[in-house]
Structures are given as structure tokens and as C-alpha cells.
Amino acid sequence: MTSADSSSPSDFIRDIIEKDLRSSKHQGRVATRFPPEPNGYPHIGHAKSVCLNFGIAAQYGGVCNLRMDDTDPSGESTEYVESIIRDVKWLGFDWQDRLYYASDYYEKLYQYAIELIGAGKAYVCDLNPDEIREYRGTLTEPGKESPYRNRSAEENMALFERMRAGEFPEGSRVLRAKIDMASPNVTLRDPIMYRIKKVNHYRTGDKWCIYPMYDFAHCLSDSLEGITHSLCTLEFENNRPLYDWFLKELKIHPRPQQIEFARLNLSYTVLSKRRLIELVEKGVVGGWDDPQMPTLSGMRRRGYTPEAIRNFCERIGVSKNDSLIDIALLEDCVREDLNEKAPRVMAVLRPLRVVIDNYPEGRSEEFDCPCHPKNPEMGSRKVPFSRVLYIERDDFHENPPKKFFRLAPGREVRLRYGYFIRCIGVIKDPATGEVSEVHCTYDPETKSGFAPDGRKVEATLHWVAAAHAVSAEVRLYDRLYRVADPLAEGSDHTEHLNPKSLETLHSCRLEPSLAQAAPGDRFQFERIGYFCVDTADSKGQRLVFNRTVTLRDAWARLRSRGEKIVDFEK
RNA sequence: UGGGGCGUCGUCAAGCGGUAAGACACAGGAAUUUGGAUCCUGCAUUCGGAGGUUCGAAUCCUCCCGCCCCAGCCA
Numbered sequence: 001m002t003s004a005d006s007s008s009p010s011d012f013i014r015d016i017i018e019k020d021l022r023s024s025k026h027q028g029r030v031a032t033r034f035p036p037e038p039n040g041y042p043h044i045g046h047a048k049s050v051c052l053n054f055g056i057a058a059q060y061g062g063v064c065n066l067r068m069d070d071t072d073p074s075g076e077s078t079e080y081v082e083s084i085i086r087d088v089k090w091l092g093f094d095w096q097d098r099l100y101y102a103s104d105y106y107e108k109l110y111q112y113a114i115e116l117i118g119a120g121k122a123y124v125c126d127l128n129p130d131e132i133r134e135y136r137g138t139l140t141e142p143g144k145e146s147p148y149r150n151r152s153a154e155e156n157m158a159l160f161e162r163m164r165a166g167e168f169p170e171g172s173r174v175l176r177a178k179i180d181m182a183s184p185n186v187t188l189r190d191p192i193m194y195r196i197k198k199v200n201h202y203r204t205g206d207k208w209c210i211y212p213m214y215d216f217a218h219c220l221s222d223s224l225e226g227i228t229h230s231l232c233t234l235e236f237e238n239n240r241p242l243y244d245w246f247l248k249e250l251k252i253h254p255r256p257q258q259i260e261f262a263r264l265n266l267s268y269t270v271l272s273k274r275r276l277i278e279l280v281e282k283g284v285v286g287g288w289d290d291p292q293m294p295t296l297s298g299m300r301r302r303g304y305t306p307e308a309i310r311n312f313c314e315r316i317g318v319s320k321n322d323s324l325i326d327i328a329l330l331e332d333c334v335r336e337d338l339n340e341k342a343p344r345v346m347a348v349l350r351p352l353r354v355v356i357d358n359y360p361e362g363r364s365e366e367f368d369c370p371c372h373p374k375n376p377e378m379g380s381r382k383v384p385f386s387r388v389l390y391i392e393r394d395d396f397h398e399n400p401p402k403k404f405f406r407l408a409p410g411r412e413v414r415l416r417y418g419y420f421i422r423c424i425g426v427i428k429d430p431a432t433g434e435v436s437e438v439h440c441t442y443d444p445e446t447k448s449g450f451a452p453d454g455r456k457v458e459a460t461l462h463w464v465a466a467a468h469a470v471s472a473e474v475r476l477y478d479r480l481y482r483v484a485d486p487l488a489e490g491s492d493h494t495e496h497l498n499p500k501s502l503e504t505l506h507s508c509r510l511e512p513s514l515a516q517a518a519p520g521d522r523f524q525f526e527r528i529g530y531f532c533v534d535t536a537d538s539k540g541q542r543l544v545f546n547r548t549v550t551l552r553d554a555w556a557r558l559r560s561r562g563e564k565i566v567d568f569e570k
Numbered sequence: 571u572g573g574g575g576c577g578u579c580g581u582c583a584a585g586c587g588g589u590a591a592g593a594c595a596c597a598g599g600a601a602u603u604u605g606g607a608u609c610c611u612g613c614a615u616u617c618g619g620a621g622g623u624u625c626g627a628a629u630c631c632u633c634c635c636g637c638c639c640c641a642g643c644c645a
Contacts, residue, residue, distance in 0.1 A: 010584085011583095011584095015586095035645095036645095037644085037645055039644090039645085069645070071644095071645080072644060072645075074644090075644085128643095129642085129643060132643075133641070133642090136641055137641070138572085138641055139571085139572055139573075139640070139641060140571055140572045140573095141572080141641095142572090143641090170643085171643065173643095174643055183573085184572050184573040184574090185572090185573055185574070185640080186572090186573080186640055186641050187573095187574095187640070187641095189641085192642090192643055194643085195643035196643080197643080211643090213642095213643075213644085213645090214644075214645050215645095218645085232645095234575070234576090234638080234639070235638090235639055235640080235645090236639095236645085237574060237575060237639070237640090238573080238574055238575090238639065238640050239640090240574090241574095260575085262576090262638095267581080273645095315582085315583095315593065315594080316582065316583085316593095317582065317583050317584085317593095319576090319582090319583070320575070320576060321576060321577075321582085321583085322575090322576065322577095322637075322638050322639090323581080323582060323583090324581075324582085325581070325582060325594090326580090326581045326582075326594065326595065328581085328594060328595060329581080329582075329593080329594050329595085331594095332593090332594060332595090333594095335606090335607090339606080339607060340607095344604080373603085373604080373606090373607080374607075374608090403605095405605080406605090414603060415603095416603060416604070417603075418603095448603090449603045450603080457603090458605095459605075460602095460603050460604065460605095461604095462604075484581095524604085524606085526604050526606080527604045527605080527606070528604090528606095529606095551604075551605095551606050551607090552605090552606065552607090553605070553606085554605040554606085555605045556605090557605090558605085
């Protein structure tokens with residue numbers, strides 16, 4: 001026997017499923033579900049769950065449903081439902097006709113509640129919220145039984161009907177499961193099943209004024225859909241006995257099994273809906289789809305591909321360890337995907353004017369440049385060359401530091417797919433002393449970048465012909481936070497925001513082929529990084545690019561290492 | 571200090587009594603018309619700690635330590 005198929009992932013959840021399959025526990029069926037509450041935009045943490053649930057269904061020939069877990073009308077909306085549908089689809093998953101809503105089960109859930117009341121397992125409690133909390137006890141002390149705990153089934157039935165009819169104000173009564181006020185598991189101390197909320201529901205409108213709680217609704221929704229394995233995050237581990245209690249007391253036969261795994265935490269970002277809403281509402285970011293956001297819509301706009309995200313979700317694995325994934329892994333995933341897919345292009349972000357003194361004025365020529373160095377099938381594009389060019393400011397140093405081997409006075413470098421040029425002088429702004437123009441000569445023998453005499457050059461620079469360049473705005477995104485764990489030790493994450501998480505460059509000069517770029521198109525700006533055309537702000541003549549991720553940069557690494565040494569010496 | 575869960579490389583993560591996979595990160599090198607990609611090389615004598623069982627323990631037992639979750643009419 002060969003070792004496990006390395007193309008399909010394996011983890012403790014799949015182990016359980018395979019065991020269940022062998023023992024025919026669910027008649028060989030596998031059914032999962034992705035059950036978001038539509039009260040926010042899905043983020044990369046949701047993607048982990050989406051990939052897990054849909055991935056498992058696909059791997060074992062099962063199904064995965066998409067279910068809106070909409071049991072609390074405050075905060076839920078159609079906008080969020082739409083964002084979830086759009087993003088899960090974009091990730092590449094298909095639930096066919098199995099889009100469900102917990103709110104479609106309200107009537108059935110109500111009947112289940114009636115059944116529990118009839119069995120003496122649920123009661124209407126008149127305690128107010130404060131009293132309920134007091135009666136619940138603490139982590140170390142048992143709770144006290146509610147004085148309403150032993151009402152007759154008839155009385156409970158009548159009261160519950162009147163709750164539904166809207167006869168009582170919010171907060172005045174709840175329906176509770178009668179379990180055990182002394183349970184060491186606080187979840188089991190007569191948990192609330194229904195509360196009164198006189199709030200309009202985005203789907204059921206004002207039809208209901210009582211709404212089921214998560215614990216009651218979730219297990220039953222799962223069983224109603226024939227879910228076999230109900231995967232959720234670790235914080236629900238305490239709730240599992242309650243999940244099982246409802247199903248057992250209602251004598252539901254094929255019972256779904258809840259299995260908990262660790263939610264995703266990503267370094268230098270924050271992945272809680274509450275925190276993300278805060279960023280949106282405080283205006284720290286431009287919205288849920290701001291490219292700085294770890295939301296799927298933000299990442300899409302930033303230029304991430306679904307493939308990269310899926311690969312990431314597979315690479316991080318699934319376990320019960322509370323972990324913090326290094327964002328470098330995510331970045332590696334996009335680079336890996338975009339390295340293959342993104343056409344190469346030249347763009348100068350911070351232009352420095354270069355004049356080729358021995359290149360005739362008014363003359364220009366075109367080079368045919370491959371769109372991908374390894375994949376000829378991606379074709380080529382024409383790039384014009386002329387006497388005045390732009391190169392990257394960073395690619396020239398009047399007094400080059402050690403190990404800097406780009407352009408400097410007297411040095412020769414190659415212009416990618418162009419000519420060798422040698423710097424013969426600089427012109428400085430008399431006011432600032434800053435280099436404003438570099439003068440060079442070119443070697444006509446080195447056309448396309450080859451020297452017939454075989455001489456070598458240390459660097460190859462990207463460039464753009466000044467007269468032919470198109471202008472663009474480029475947004476350089478970096479990590480949103482300065483610290484790896486912005487929530488560490490209960491600190492306020494907004495104190496750790498990275499002030500440089502967005503730098504906008506307005507006078508970027510791009511090769512003319514980019515004038516045709518359409519919103520969403522992705523490119524590699526050679527030697528810089530991966531960029532995509534912004535889908536919201538790039539329109540008509542106004543070109544806006546977002547940086548998805550930088551290229552790995554050995555020079556930048558050397559430089560920052562140097563800085564560290566300098567700091568150390570201080 | 572009640573209950574539930576988790577501790578294997580800087581970060582993830584395999585391992586399921588037979589002698590520590592892999593990935594990212596990091597470091598070095600080769601090659602290079604992207605200081606990219608690629609390719610080599612290195613990177614846990616030891617698995618939170620201490621005892622014990624065993625010919626043999628990351629895997630079994632005992633005790634201890636650390637971290638996370640639970641006292642919403644949120645999910």
C-alpha cells in the first residue's frame with residue numbers, strides 16, 4: 001500500500017469521517033454545511049470553514065449546504081446575505097439548490113419547542129435579564145432554580161403562545177430548557193431557547209416577535225437538513241452537550257455530530273466580525289471591501305485569487321490548537337499563484353528622468369517583450385523606447401552604498417529588453433540638491449539587452465519611455481497592524497494600526513500596453529510586485545492599481561538588516 | 571478557584587509503542603536579461619515539566635506547569 005494520497009488533505013476531522021464511513025454510521029452519507037450569520041462580510045477566517053466544509057463534501061462524495069444562520073434579526077441584512085453568496089461562489093464552491101435559511105425553519109422550530117414544553121422539558125420564565133444572570137450562578141458556584149421553573153405544561157403552553165402573539169414586552173419573558181441549574185457546564189443551566197424581540201426581520205418581516213437562540217436552532221437546522229457532521233469552531237465545545245440534549249429530548253433519530261476545530265488567526269490582522277465592523281464604522285478603512293481588509297471582498301479587490309486562498313486554507317491545516325498563522329504564508333500563496341498567471345509589465349512607481357545623450361532626438365523604436373519569462377504562450381507586447389525615459393528613483397544612487405549594484409555615476413546597467421546604458425552625469429535641483437535627471441549613453445550594439453562582446457552588467461532595470469508612458473495612481477498596501485497580534489493582552493487593536501498600511505502614489509508612469517487594462521486585471525510589475533486594476537476607482541482614463549503583494553526583495557532585506565545593525569550600534 | 575479544550579522547530583503541522591514528515595520563515599550557495607522565479611544546502615539527539623510502565627515512549631500511566639473557552643434574552 002502506498003502512503004496516503006498527498007493530493008487530498010488529511011486531518012482529525014477527516015479521520016473521524018473516514019471512521020464513520022467504514023462503520024456506516026450515517027449509511028455512508030456525508031453532509032456538511034457552511035452556516036454563517038448574515039451580519040457581516042465573510043473574511044479569510046470564514047474561508048477556512050468554507051474550504052473545510054465544501055472540501056470534505058467533495059472529497060467524500062457528499063454535499064455541503066449554504067445556510068444563513070439568521071436567528072437574531074438585529075444586525076442581519078440582505079446586503080450581508082448577498083456578500084456571502086457572492087464570496088463563497090467566488091471562492092469556487094457550489095451549493096446547487098441547497099441555499100437554506102434558519103428563518104425558513106421558524107415554524108418547525110416553534111413546533112419542536114411546543115413538544116419540549118409538552119414533555120415538561122421547557123418552561124416560560126418571567127425573570128428579567130438581570131435576575132436570570134443572578135440565578136445562573138458563577139463559574140464556581142451553582143445557580144438557583146427559577147421560581148417559574150415548575151409551571152404546568154398547560155400554563156407554559158398558553159404563555160408561550162401569548163409570547164408569540166406579542167402580548168408581552170421584550171425582556172419580560174423567555175422560554176427556557178429545563179436542564180440543570182447546578183451543572184458545572186454553565187451552558188446547561190436552563191439555557192434560553194426563545195426570547196422576545198420586537199424587531200423587523202430582513203426576511204420574515206414582522207411575522208415573528210420571538211426568535212430562537214443559536215443552541216436550539218442550530219442542532220435542529222442541522223438535523224432538518226440531514227447534516228451528518230456539523231463542523232464549528234472551538235468556542236462551541238462547551239455547547240456540544242446542549243446540542244446533543246435537544247436532539248435527544250426530541251427523539252431525533254439520525255443525529256448530526258458536532259465537531260469543533262480551531263478558528264483561523266492571522267498575524268498582523270484581526271479576524272473578528274466585531275473588530276472588522278469597528279474598522280468600517282470608525283472610517284479606519286473605506287468599507288468592507290477596502291483592500292486593506294481581510295474580508296474576501298477586500299482581498300479580491302486587492303488582487304488575491306480564489307486559488308491562492310484555497311491553497312492557503314489547505315496549507316494551514318485543521319487542528320484543535322489555538323494558533324496564529326504567519327501572514328507570510330498567505331503572501332507566499334498569492335505569489336505562487338500569481339507568479340504563474342500574471343503577465344509581466346514595466347511600471348515606474350517613483351519616476352526619475354533619464355536622458356540618453358547619444359540617442360537621436362525624435363527617434364523611437366519598439367521592442368517585442370515576452371509577457372512571461374517562462375511561458376511563451378502568454379505572448380508578447382510592444383514596448384517603445386526613446387531618448388527620454390523614466391527609471392525607478394531607488395534604482396539610482398549618486399553615492400551607492402555597499403552591495404548596491406544598480407545605476408550610479410560611471411556604472412553600466414541593462415535596461416530590461418532594451419540597451420545597456422552608462423551613467424555619465426547627473427543634474428540636481430539647485431533648491432533641494434536632489435538628483436532630478438540622470439544623463440547616460442547607450443551602447444547601440446546591446447540591443448534587446450545582449451552584449452555581443454559578452455560583457456556582463458550587474459543589474460537589469462525596468463524603465464518606461466517618457467513620451468509614451470501612461471499615468472496611473474498606484475496604491476501600495478501593507479499590513480494593517482504594526483504588531484503580530486493586535487489583540488494580545490486585551491489591548492485596543494486600533495492603537496496598533498500601521499500608519500503606513502496605505503501609501504498612494506500619484507505620478508506613476510506605466511508602459512503604454514497598460515492603457516488597455518480592465519478593472520480586476522492582474523499584472524506583475526517587474527521587480528516590484530503584483531498589482532491589479534482597482535474595480536471601484538479605475539474608470540475610463542483614470543487608471544488605479546492596487547498592490548496585492550510585493551515581490552520578494554533581497555536588496556530590501558539586506559538594507560533592513562543594515563538598519564538593524566545601525567540601530568544596534570546606537 | 572467549577573467545567574471544557576489544547577501544549578511537537580521562530581510560525582503552522584504530521585506522527586496513533588519501533589527510534590521526530592512537510593510547509594512557511596530564516597541562513598548560506600548555484601544559476602539568472604526581474605536583487606523575482608528556479609535549484610541545491612543547513613535548520614527539533616528531542617516532543618511543556620517531572621516521575622513511572624516497557625527491550626523500546628512524542629505516543630501508555632501518574633502528578634505538576636502553561637495557554638485558550640464558558641457566567642449575552644450574540645453566534
